[in-house]
Amino acid sequence: MSRKRRDYKSTFYSRIENFVNGKEEFLLYREKKESDVQRLETLEEELTEAADLLEMREELQWMRDHTEPLDFLKRFHRLYGVIAALVCFTMMVLLLVTVSWLPRFGNADNPANNEVIKRYIEKGEEETGAVNIVTGLILNYRGFDTMGETHVLFIAASCVMILLLIAEGEEKRAGYAFDRYLEPKNDIIIQKVAAFLVPMVFVLGIYVILNGHLSPGGGFSGGAIIGAGLIMYVSAYGFRKTERFFNEHVYKVAKVSALCFYVCCLSYYFYMGAHGYDNHISLGTPGNIISSGLILFINIFVGTEVACTMYAFYALFRKGGLE
Amino acid sequence: MSWIENCVPLSIIICLMGGIISSAIKGEAARKLTVTLITAVALMNALVLGYTVRLGHEFVYVMGRFPAPWGNELRAGCLEGLMGLFFSVIMLLSVLGGVRGQNDDIRPGRMNLYFIMINLMMSSLMALVYTNDLFTAYVFVEINTMAACALIMIRDNGHTLVAATKYMIMSLLGSGLLLIGISMLYSITGQLLMPNIRDAVDRLAESGEYAIPLTVIIGLLSVALAIKSALYPFHSWLPEAYGFSTASSAAILSSLVSKGYIFLLIKIFYRVIGMQVMVGHKITNILFAFGIIGMIMGSVTAIRQTDVRHLIAYSSIAQIGYIYMGIGLGSTAGMIAAVFHILSHGATKSMLFIAQRGLVEVSNGSKNFTDLKGSGLRNKLSGVAFAVGAFSMVGIPLLAGFTSKVYFAKAAITAVDAKMWIAMITLAISTILNAVYFIRATISIYTPRNMNYADPKYRPGIMTDIALVCFIALNFFLGVLSYPIYHTIELGLKIFG
Numbered sequence: 001m002s003r004k005r006r007d008y009k010s011t012f013y014s015r016i017e018n019f020v021n022g023k024e025e026f027l028l029y030r031e032k033k034e035s036d037v038q039r040l041e042t043l044e045e046e047l048t049e050a051a052d053l054l055e056m057r058e059e060l061q062w063m064r065d066h067t068e069p070l071d072f073l074k075r076f077h078r079l080y081g082v083i084a085a086l087v088c089f090t091m092m093v094l095l096l097v098t099v100s101w102l103p104r105f106g107n108a109d110n111p112a113n114n115e116v117i118k119r120y121i122e123k124g125e126e127e128t129g130a131v132n133i134v135t136g137l138i139l140n141y142r143g144f145d146t147m148g149e150t151h152v153l154f155i156a157a158s159c160v161m162i163l164l165l166i167a168e169g170e171e172k173r174a175g176y177a178f179d180r181y182l183e184p185k186n187d188i189i190i191q192k193v194a195a196f197l198v199p200m201v202f203v204l205g206i207y208v209i210l211n212g213h214l215s216p217g218g219g220f221s222g223g224a225i226i227g228a229g230l231i232m233y234v235s236a237y238g239f240r241k242t243e244r245f246f247n248e249h250v251y252k253v254a255k256v257s258a259l260c261f262y263v264c265c266l267s268y269y270f271y272m273g274a275h276g277y278d279n280h281i282s283l284g285t286p287g288n289i290i291s292s293g294l295i296l297f298i299n300i301f302v303g304t305e306v307a308c309t310m311y312a313f314y315a316l317f318r319k320g321g322l323e
Numbered sequence: 324m325s326w327i328e329n330c331v332p333l334s335i336i337i338c339l340m341g342g343i344i345s346s347a348i349k350g351e352a353a354r355k356l357t358v359t360l361i362t363a364v365a366l367m368n369a370l371v372l373g374y375t376v377r378l379g380h381e382f383v384y385v386m387g388r389f390p391a392p393w394g395n396e397l398r399a400g401c402l403e404g405l406m407g408l409f410f411s412v413i414m415l416l417s418v419l420g421g422v423r424g425q426n427d428d429i430r431p432g433r434m435n436l437y438f439i440m441i442n443l444m445m446s447s448l449m450a451l452v453y454t455n456d457l458f459t460a461y462v463f464v465e466i467n468t469m470a471a472c473a474l475i476m477i478r479d480n481g482h483t484l485v486a487a488t489k490y491m492i493m494s495l496l497g498s499g500l501l502l503i504g505i506s507m508l509y510s511i512t513g514q515l516l517m518p519n520i521r522d523a524v525d526r527l528a529e530s531g532e533y534a535i536p537l538t539v540i541i542g543l544l545s546v547a548l549a550i551k552s553a554l555y556p557f558h559s560w561l562p563e564a565y566g567f568s569t570a571s572s573a574a575i576l577s578s579l580v581s582k583g584y585i586f587l588l589i590k591i592f593y594r595v596i597g598m599q600v601m602v603g604h605k606i607t608n609i610l611f612a613f614g615i616i617g618m619i620m621g622s623v624t625a626i627r628q629t630d631v632r633h634l635i636a637y638s639s640i641a642q643i644g645y646i647y648m649g650i651g652l653g654s655t656a657g658m659i660a661a662v663f664h665i666l667s668h669g670a671t672k673s674m675l676f677i678a679q680r681g682l683v684e685v686s687n688g689s690k691n692f693t694d695l696k697g698s699g700l701r702n703k704l705s706g707v708a709f710a711v712g713a714f715s716m717v718g719i720p721l722l723a724g725f726t727s728k729v730y731f732a733k734a735a736i737t738a739v740d741a742k743m744w745i746a747m748i749t750l751a752i753s754t755i756l757n758a759v760y761f762i763r764a765t766i767s768i769y770t771p772r773n774m775n776y777a778d779p780k781y782r783p784g785i786m787t788d789i790a791l792v793c794f795i796a797l798n799f800f801l802g803v804l805s806y807p808i809y810h811t812i813e814l815g816l817k818i819f820g
Contacts, residue, residue, distance in 0.1 A: 095503065098539040102510050111513035111523065116392050127389070144386040144395035148450070148462035151339060151443065155466055158346065158439050159473045165433065252347050259343045267336050273388040274332075275324060 049174050129283030129292035130213035139218075139295045143266055150302055154259060157309045166320035187236070194236035201229035209303035213292040219302025226303065227310020234314065248322040251308050258304035265294055265301075327374045330367035331384050331399050331453050334407065338364060338446035342439045350434025354425075357438045358418060361445060365411035368449075372404030376811060381818050383455070391456065392516040398455035402662070402815020405808070406452045406586055412797075413578050413669050414445055420677035420790030421571025423684075423783075428478040428569045437477050444470040444575065448583045457505050457595060458515045460587060464501065468494045468551075471580045474572040475564050486563035493560045497550035504543035508595075511536050517594040521820070528600050541596060541604050548588040549610070552581040554647055555617030558640045565636035570680035573632070577639050577676065578669035585646055585665060589658065592650070593819040602653045611651025611742065615749050617644025622756035630690045631682070634760060635675050638716060641753060642668045648746060649731055652738050655816060660730035662812045667715070667723035667801050674794035675712040681705025681787060682768060685777050692767050694776070699768035701777040706768055708791040713761035715798050718754050723801035728754065730809070 008014050103110045120137050128136030138146045205226035212218030234242045272279035284291030315322050341360040345353040375381065381400035383391075390396065399407075418441060429437055443466055450463035472494070476487035509515060511533045512523035527533050550557040565573045592601050601607060621641030628634040642664070649661030679690075685701040686694045699706025715722035728750065735746035801808070 094539065098507065098536050101533065101535045102507060103533075110510070112510055114513045116513070119393055140387070141389050141394050142458075145456075145459050145462050147339075148459065148466060151342070151446075152462070152465050152469065154343070154346075155439070155443050155469045155473070158436055159469055162433060162436050162473050162477055165436075256343055256347045260340065263336060263340055263343070267332075269388075270332055270386045271329070273394075274329075274385050279388070 053174065125286050128295065129286050130295050131286050132213055132215060132218075134216075135213050135218050135295060135299070136292070139298050140293075143269065143298075147263065147266055150259070150262065150305060153306065153309050154255075157312050160313060160316050164316040164320050186238075190236045194232055198229050198233050198236075201232065202226060205229060205303070205307070209299050210289060210296070212299040213295045214287065214289070219299040220306055222299070223303035223306025224310055226307035227314075230307065230311040231314045234311075239315070239319070246311065251312060251322055254304050255308040258301040258308075262298060262301040262305075265297060269294060325374060327370050328382055328384055328399075330371050331397050332386065334364045334367045334411075335397075335446050335449045335453070338442045338449065342442035342446065345435050345438045345442055348435060350431065350438070353435040353438035354418075354422070357441050358415065360442065361411055361415045361418065364445060364449065365408060365415055368404060368407035368411055371399055372401060372408050372811075375399055375401040375404045376814070379814075392514060392519055395459055396455050396516070397453040398517075399453055400815050400818040401811050402819065403452050405811050405815065406665075407449060409666055409669065410448050410452065410579055410583070411445065413673050414441070414448075414575065416790045416793055416797075417571050417574035417578070417673050417677065419786045420673075420794070421569060421574065421680065422786045424570040424680050430479060433477060433479075436473070440470045440473045440477070441575070444474070444579070448579060451583045451587050455517050455594075456515055457508070457517060457520065457591075460590075461498075461502060461505055464498060464551075464584075464587070467580065467583060468498055471576060474575060475568045477572070478567070478569045480567065482563065482567035486560070486567055489560040490564045493557065494551055497547045497557075500543050500547035500550070504540050504547060507536055507540050507543070511540075517590070520595050521597050524596055524600060528597075528603070537600075538604055541601065541606050544591055544596075545588065545606050545610060548584045548591070549613070549647070552584040552588075553640060553643055554610075555613050555620055555640060555644055558617070558621075558643075561640060562633050562636045565639065565676075566630065566632040570676050573636075574673035574676040577636075578673040581639075581643060582665045582669055585643075585650075585661075589650065589662065590819075592658075593816070597820065598653075607651045607653040609651075610647045611653075611746075614644045614647030614649075614651050615745060617641060618648060618749055618753040619644075619756070622753055622760070626756065626760045628760075629692055631679050631692065631695060631764065632676075632690050634764060635672065635679060638757070638760070639668075639672060641757070642672070642716070645727075645731065645753075648749070649734060652734055652742060652746065654734060654738060655813075656730075656734035656737055658816055659809065659812050660727060660734045662816070663730050663805070663809065664727040666808065667727040667798075670723055670794065670797045670801055671712050671715045674708055674791065674798065675716075677787065677790060677794065678705045678708035678712060681783055681791075682709060684783075685781060686773065687776050692764070694773060695768055696770045696772040697768070697774055697776075699765075700771055701774065702781075702783060704783065704788055704791050708795055709768060710765045711795050711798055713765045715802070717758045717761050721799065721802045723798045723805075726802050726805045 103112075107113075120133060120141065124133040124136045124141075125131060128140040130136035130140070205222045207222075208217035208225055209219055209222030212222065230242070230246060269279060269281070281293040283293050286292070290296065312322060337360055341356055345356060348356070381398055381403075384397040384399070385391070386395040386397065388394070425434070425437065447463040447467040447470065451460060451467065454460045454463065468491075472487050472491050475490055476483050505515075508520060511527065512520050514520045514523055524537070527537060553561045565577055568576070592598055618641050621637050621639070621644055625634050625637035625641065628637060646661045646664050646668070649657045649664060651657070652660075681702045682695055682698040682705050683690055686698045689695070699709065711722065715724035718725045718728040731750060732747065735743055735750065737743075738746060
């Protein structure tokens, strides 16, 4: 292991040393070799395309600034503003007055404090196996609502795809070039911080998901944390490196299988429950990590779906696609 | 417990699964999957309808181990079965009829996204029909809103983006008001399950407690769903949304999306607040007034249109007015007429949108009436379907529109004084206005001119033909054999409360 070894430069330890001194990127795969001339050429091409796009944007802004709206339009807009403000103000007053007539928040004898809430609080842990009553409530008692809620997220991602997905050819290249123009890559500070933080963020996300039934958290929040970690990784290292482990294929497989398993699990649960059969799902000891039956699995599925969606949003907004 | 009861949750869940799987497969495969699933849903709903009619009362399907109000539940009576069957059949025909339009208007890479939306739309409609829980209804209203928005903007031109933005703003305003209404209702009743809310509301109405919040809640819920279903003053999103989206999308939006919300409102009337409380709060009178204005204004605006799509769109506003007029009469007869008009308008309007597409195809792709002249002769089946749809909307006997107008008139005669006169006179005026623009449109497409527009090689797609024939048959069926349907609606409303 001595530095005097002839092949020291190619060893693991020399790379660590170089990483500490800031000479080399560590923890990363090496880029594919490309001849420098070729790379320069493509870069220049991409830059000119991006510059064209920027110019067009500036021109558009100039046109917006230098065109006068018509007279009657101006008047209409003024009137419209006044009326809109009036309507909003009336609505506000109406709703505020109504709220003042509603039962006082936190009173013990409010209509909302009835047998429904009582059973959730008193028997929730025993019946669902989840120490976190909220998780037990949304994933077990009212699992059907939450299934709909998860699909709201799914449909939102699909809607963004309809708007922003760039499927083919020239546009895609231009989008990619534009992306490169705006975002400085290979920033050493960001990369070092990301190399340190991203694994921790992932671990935190996994912890929040797996502890969803024990402590505050669960699939939605944990998935959002993992998604944020992925976004951080992309911002630091760029899409090329991220797509070695998280590309469109992985995204599709993860999202579709998570949602499918989710719906299948719940369907089984609904079917058995509706017919009054025993569903053979052991609730375990409340407080253990493997407990609360389906809730743990549903949290994992929801977490996967949320993480995928978060990353997809970022990728779609930034370059119009996942690949 | 009969095995047929499983069809109720299954029809929601297989469509959700269909949406998920569509996101991973290619467009053509997604279309086949979607068509298969919607056919399956239609069959299952037919079974549920037959079962509930024979049963004579409703049944409850508990979603999971815990009964409502702790868990979720679905509830199906024969009105729900009828609506489910109707929605799935219209969805199937609209998707089939618009196959060619989908191929032309949607970019190839996005075809599967379109079918995700169709599947989730179907699923949310089924959930809205069968749910017995107000919050579940809200969750699926959200899915419905987003899917409708996507159905508008999937055709990639500037108009649809503007239309989708307008739709989104108006529709989210409606969703927001609905959510505020539901939360306030929860805080004064402490319940989310429909029958339990109804009990609590009855108690509150009797004791006079929380009278002001209750009035505001009734207003909020009604206005929210009126915005979402494009009742007259809130219709500004409608013409563009129907006018520029693909033919299937327009058919689905006009006959299913707005009707789903109206059905939810009817459910709220009967199951959540109770018809007597609703009538007591005079909300029916307000809906009646706006319905009447909508009937006239929609038709008056439609007369001025030179674009066939916009004509059909503005006519929708008038027809939504009819439905709200029926609800506003506040009687069972009025409600039956309104529900029947949901069916007949849904069957007719989707046919008009699909037929219109066939006519535009043989007129250089122009939607203007000067170019459309003679298109009924160039594309025979679409011409016939358009004429049948137009006649049905005007109210020519033997067709669906006539029957629903008869039911409206019958309901109006039994109403109280002022409402009777207003409803009868407006029905007459509105029928004449309908005739003005629909008969003119029909004459215009059968005026033999522009015959050189037709491409000799032009063949309308076989799927579109099948869909149009089914639509025409459905129209005659609703027009001639309406009694069993009338009876089912009556029984369903009786089960409702």
